[in-house]
Amino acid sequence: MSKDIRIKKGLNINLVGAAEQTLSKAVLSNVYALNLNDFHGITPKMLVKQGAEIKAGEALFYNKNNEQMLFVSPVSGELVEIERGARRRILTIKILADKEQQQLEHPKLDVDKASSAEIKSYLLKGGCWPFIKQRPYDIIANPDNNPKAIFISGYNTAPLAADIDFALQGKEAEIQAAVTALGRLTPGKVHVSIAKSGNSILAGLNGVELHRVSGPHPAGLVGTQINKIDPINKGETVWTVSPQDLVIIGELLLSGTFNAERVVALVGSSVKDPKYYKTKIGTEVSTFLYGSGVHGENFRVINGDVLTGAKSSQDGYLGFYNNTVTAIPEGDDYEFFGWNKPIFNKVSNTRAMTFSWLMPKKKFDLTTNTNGEHRAFVITGQYEQVFPLDIYPMQLLKACMVKDLDEMEQLGLYEVAPEDFSLTEFICISKQPHQQIIREGLDLLHQEIG
Amino acid sequence: MSLKSKLHETKMKFQGKKMAPAFNAIHTFLFAPNETTHNGSHVRGADDLKRTMNTVIMALVPVLIFSIFNAGYQHYAGLNGFPENFSLMEHFLTWENAWIGIIKVLPLLAVSYGVGLLVEFIFAVIKGHEVEEGYLVTGILVPLIVPVDTPLWMLAVAVVFGVVIGKEVFGGTGMNILNPALTIRAFLFFAYPTWMSGDKVWVHQARERSEQILAGATDIDAISGETILGYLAQNKGAAMEAKYTVMDMFWGFVPGSVGETSAFLCLLGGLFLIFSKIASWRIMVSAVIGSLVMGLIFNGVVDQGWIGETSKFYGLMSFDYWKHLIVGGLAFGIVYMATDPVTGAQTNRGKWIYGFLIGFISVMIRVFNPAYPEGVFLAILLMNVFAPTIDHYVIRGNVNRRMKRLKNAVVHPKDSDGKAVELQAETV
Numbered sequence: 001m002s003k004d005i006r007i008k009k010g011l012n013i014n015l016v017g018a019a020e021q022t023l024s025k026a027v028l029s030n031v032y033a034l035n036l037n038d039f040h041g042i043t044p045k046m047l048v049k050q051g052a053e054i055k056a057g058e059a060l061f062y063n064k065n066n067e068q069m070l071f072v073s074p075v076s077g078e079l080v081e082i083e084r085g086a087r088r089r090i091l092t093i094k095i096l097a098d099k100e101q102q103q104l105e106h107p108k109l110d111v112d113k114a115s116s117a118e119i120k121s122y123l124l125k126g127g128c129w130p131f132i133k134q135r136p137y138d139i140i141a142n143p144d145n146n147p148k149a150i151f152i153s154g155y156n157t158a159p160l161a162a163d164i165d166f167a168l169q170g171k172e173a174e175i176q177a178a179v180t181a182l183g184r185l186t187p188g189k190v191h192v193s194i195a196k197s198g199n200s201i202l203a204g205l206n207g208v209e210l211h212r213v214s215g216p217h218p219a220g221l222v223g224t225q226i227n228k229i230d231p232i233n234k235g236e237t238v239w240t241v242s243p244q245d246l247v248i249i250g251e252l253l254l255s256g257t258f259n260a261e262r263v264v265a266l267v268g269s270s271v272k273d274p275k276y277y278k279t280k281i282g283t284e285v286s287t288f289l290y291g292s293g294v295h296g297e298n299f300r301v302i303n304g305d306v307l308t309g310a311k312s313s314q315d316g317y318l319g320f321y322n323n324t325v326t327a328i329p330e331g332d333d334y335e336f337f338g339w340n341k342p343i344f345n346k347v348s349n350t351r352a353m354t355f356s357w358l359m360p361k362k363k364f365d366l367t368t369n370t371n372g373e374h375r376a377f378v379i380t381g382q383y384e385q386v387f388p389l390d391i392y393p394m395q396l397l398k399a400c401m402v403k404d405l406d407e408m409e410q411l412g413l414y415e416v417a418p419e420d421f422s423l424t425e426f427i428c429i430s431k432q433p434h435q436q437i438i439r440e441g442l443d444l445l446h447q448e449i450g
Numbered sequence: 451m452s453l454k455s456k457l458h459e460t461k462m463k464f465q466g467k468k469m470a471p472a473f474n475a476i477h478t479f480l481f482a483p484n485e486t487t488h489n490g491s492h493v494r495g496a497d498d499l500k501r502t503m504n505t506v507i508m509a510l511v512p513v514l515i516f517s518i519f520n521a522g523y524q525h526y527a528g529l530n531g532f533p534e535n536f537s538l539m540e541h542f543l544t545w546e547n548a549w550i551g552i553i554k555v556l557p558l559l560a561v562s563y564g565v566g567l568l569v570e571f572i573f574a575v576i577k578g579h580e581v582e583e584g585y586l587v588t589g590i591l592v593p594l595i596v597p598v599d600t601p602l603w604m605l606a607v608a609v610v611f612g613v614v615i616g617k618e619v620f621g622g623t624g625m626n627i628l629n630p631a632l633t634i635r636a637f638l639f640f641a642y643p644t645w646m647s648g649d650k651v652w653v654h655q656a657r658e659r660s661e662q663i664l665a666g667a668t669d670i671d672a673i674s675g676e677t678i679l680g681y682l683a684q685n686k687g688a689a690m691e692a693k694y695t696v697m698d699m700f701w702g703f704v705p706g707s708v709g710e711t712s713a714f715l716c717l718l719g720g721l722f723l724i725f726s727k728i729a730s731w732r733i734m735v736s737a738v739i740g741s742l743v744m745g746l747i748f749n750g751v752v753d754q755g756w757i758g759e760t761s762k763f764y765g766l767m768s769f770d771y772w773k774h775l776i777v778g779g780l781a782f783g784i785v786y787m788a789t790d791p792v793t794g795a796q797t798n799r800g801k802w803i804y805g806f807l808i809g810f811i812s813v814m815i816r817v818f819n820p821a822y823p824e825g826v827f828l829a830i831l832l833m834n835v836f837a838p839t840i841d842h843y844v845i846r847g848n849v850n851r852r853m854k855r856l857k858n859a860v861v862h863p864k865d866s867d868g869k870a871v872e873l874q875a876e877t878v
Contacts, residue, residue: 013493015493231855233855306491306493307492308490308491309492328492331484332485334484335482337480337481338481339500340504348495348497349495350502351725351726351727352501352505352727353501353508354497354501367486367493369482369485370494370498371498372494373485373580375498375499375582376623378499378792379502380791380796381791381798384798392848410853411845412848423491425491425494426494427497429499431494433488433490434490434491436490
C-alpha cells in the first residue's frame with residue numbers, strides 16, 4: 001500500500017559538484033576516530049583505556065544515563081588517543097587500525113522469533129542502537145520508550161546529497177532484516193518514504209507502510225514526512241533511522257558482526273572528481289578527498305550536506321551518521337557593493353535584484369559566506385514559503401529564543417529537529433542561526449520536561 | 451594597497467572598540483562582509499537586510515522624483531492656474547518645477563536621513579550593536595508624507611522623537627510596535643497641527659503668502675492649495691471636479707503631502723515589491739478590498755437617501771467608492787506603510803485581516819472625521835497596535851489544532867511505571 005505525499009513549499013538548491021555514479025574504493029585509513037559531538041546529549045563513560053587492543057564491534061564507551069547503550073569501534077586496533085576538551089569532556093576517540101582486521105562476533109539473532117526485548121538488547125549490545133534516533137528532542141532513542149511509529153526516509157532531497165538507491169544497491173536483504181526487527185519495536189507502523197518517480201530499492205520492502213514523496217526540498221527530510229503522515233503529539237515518541245544505517249543494523253542481525261562499511265558520496269564544487277567511495281565510519285577524510293582531487297586550498301570540508309552537516313577539516317574524520325562529505329570554497333572575502341548590485345551567481349528565494357528565479361536549472365557554486373550580517377528578525381512571511389510543516393516557524397524560533405517553555409510546546413517543538421529549520425536558515429534575511437536556536441530549545445525542553 | 455585591504459586593516463583596529471559599529475556600518479555599506487558560516491547551514495541565501503531595504507528604496511525612487519517635480523508644478527499652478535492642454539514635458543518635467551522640488555523636498559530628505567541615521571549611530575555605539583538598516587526606508591518615507599513647507603527644525607524634532615520613542619526604546623529595528631515613519635508623522639500632526647492640516651499647507655508658499663496677505667500685503671497673489679479630500683470634506687465636490695479630473699488624481703498632478711499623490715507610481719511600486727517578494731501582496735490586496743468595501747457601504751448609504759445633500763458627510767460619502775484609492779495617501783499607505791513587516795501582522799492569515807481593516811478604517815476615518823481628512827496614517831497606526839492581537843488568535847488556531855490532534859491520538863500501552871509494555875511477537 002502506498003500513500004502519496006506532495007510537498008509544495010520548499011526550495012531546491014542546485015549546486016555544482018554532484019557525485020557521479022561510480023564507486024571507488026577509498027584508501028585504507030591508518031587512524032579511525034569517533035567524534036563524540038555526533039552523539040548529541042550522550043555522556044560517555046569509557047570502557048577501555050588508552051593503549052588497549054580492541055576488536056571491530058567491541059564497545060569503547062557507554063551512555064552514562066543508560067549503561068546498556070554501547071558505542072562500538074568501527075575497526076580493530078589500538079586505542080591510541082582520547083582527545084579531551086574543557087572540563088575533560090571527551091571530544092574524539094582515535095583508533096590505530098590493525099592490518100588484519102578482527103571482528104567481534106555475536107550469536108546470530110532470528111528476527112522472526114525474537115521478542116522485542118531481545119531485539120532491543122541485541123541492538124544495544126551490538127552497538128547499533130545509536131543509529132536509532134527519536135523525536136521529540138532529536139537525540140538517540142531511549143530504549144525504554146515505546147514509539148508510536150518508526151519513520152525512514154528513502155528520498156534524499158538535500159543539496160548534493162548521496163543517492164540512496166545507488167549507495168545502497170545490493171543491500172536489500174540487510175535493509176529488510178533491519179526493517180523487520182524495527183517493526184517489532186513499535187505497536188504502530190514502520191513508515192518508509194521513497195521518491196515518487198524512479199525505482200527505489202526500498203519499494204519492495206515487506207512489513208512497511210510505503211509513501212511516495214514528491215516536491216522540492218525538504219520533501220526528503222524525515223521531519224516533513226512525519227508531519228504529513230502522523231504528526232507527533234505531546235507525550236508521544238517516534239523513532240527515525242537513516243537508510244544507510246539500516247544496512248549496518250541489518251548486517252548485525254544477519255551475520256552477528258558490526259560492519260562499519262559505508263558508501264559515501266564525496267561532493268561539492270571544491271572536489272575535482274566528485275563520486276562515491278566505499279569506506280568505513282570514522283575514516284580519515286583525506287583517504288578519499290585527495291583521491292578525487294581538490295580545487296585550491298581554501299575550502300571547507302563538511303561532514304554531511306551543506307545545509308545540515310558539521311564543519312570538519314581536511315584532516316578530519318567521517319562522521320558516525322554521514323554518507324555524504326561536501327567540500328565547498330570558503331567565502332571569507334569582501335564583496336564590493338555586495339548588498340545592492342544584481343546577483344546572478346547565488347541562490348535566493350526573492351527577486352530583489354537576485355536572479356536565481358530565472359535559472360531554475362542552473363547549478364550554483366556557493367561559498368560559505370553569510371552574504372550579510374546578523375540582524376533581528378524583520379521580514380515576515382519568507383520562511384513559510386519554504387517550510388511545509390504545519391507550524392509557525394518564526395514564532396517557534398522566537399519562543400525558543402526567549403525560553404518560553406509553554407509556547408515552545410504549544411507551537412510544536414516536539415515535532416521538529418534542527419534539520420527541519422535548515423532551509424529557513426538558508427533563506428533567512430536576518431542571518432539568524434535557526435538550527436542552533438532550535439537545538440538549544442530542544443535541549444532546554446528535554447532538560448525541563450524530560 | 452587596495453581599498454579593500456586598507457578597510458580590512460582599519461576594521462581590525464576598530465575591533466572591540468566602542469566606535470566599531472559606526473565604522474562597520476560604513477564598511478559594510480561599501481563591501482559585503484567577509485563573514486562565514488560556522489555550523490548549521492554552511493551556505494546562505496543571497497539576500498540580507500540591506501538588500502531588502504534597498505529594494506523598497508528602489509520602489510520609492512520614482513515617487514521621490516515625481517514629488518520633486520510636483521512640488522514645483524503645484525506651486526506654479528497655484529500662482530498661475532493649471533495649464534490648459536497639459537503636456538508632461540512642457541508643463542510638468544521642467545527645470546522651474548524641479549528647482550522648487552530641489553530647494554524644498556531634498557532638504558527634507560537630507561534632514562530626515564541625517565538626523566535619523568545620527569540617532570541610529572548613537573544608539574548603536576551606546577548599546578554596542580551593529581547599525582541596523584531599518585531607518586534606510588523610514589528615512590525616505592518621512593519626507594514623502596509631510597507637507598512640502600514643513601520647517602526643517604520641526605522635521606528634525608519629529609524624527610528624533612519618532613526614532614527614539616517609536617523604535618529605539620523598544621530595542622531597535624525589528625522590535626518596534628508602531629511604524630516609525632508614521633510615528634514621526636503623527637507627532638508632527640498633533641504637535642504642530644496648523645502646519646499639518648488645512649487648505650494652506652499643501653503647496654509651497656501657500657501658507658506664507660496667506661500670512662502676508664493677512665498682514666496687509668497687497669502686491670502678492672494668494673495660492674490656494676486645497677486637497678481633493680479637503681474639497682470633499684467641505685461638500686465642494688463640484689468645485690473639485692471642475693479643477694481636477696480623475697486622471698489627474700490617478701497620475702498624481704494634485705496637491706497633497708510631498709510624495710503621496712501619484713496612485714500610478716504607488717501601483718508600479720507595489721507591483722515591483724510584490725514581484726520581488728519583498729512586501730506582502732496579501733496586505734496590499736486585502737487593504738484595497740477593505741477600502742472598496744467601506745466606500746461601497748457609504749455609497750449605498752447615500753443611494754438609500756439616508757444622508758441628504760446638506761449633511762456634512764455628503765461630499766465624502768457620495769464620492770465614488772473606487773476613487774478613494776486614487777486620492778489622498780491611501781495608495782501610498784497601502785503599498786509602503788501597511789506592508790512594514792515589523793509592525794504589521796506576521797502570519798499569512800493575519801495579514802489578510804490586518805490589511806482589510808486598514809483599508810476599511812482608513813476610509814471610515816476619512817469620511818467621519820473631517821478634522822483628519824487623511825485617515826490612512828491613523829488607521830495604520832491603530833492596526834499596528836492590534837496586529838499582535840490578530841496574530842495571537844491566528845496562532846491560537848494552530849495551537850488548538852495541535853491540541854485537538856492530541857485529544858484524538860491513540861494512546862499506546864504503558865504500564866504503571868510509565869514504561870513501555872513488552873510487546874509480544876504475535877501481537878504485531
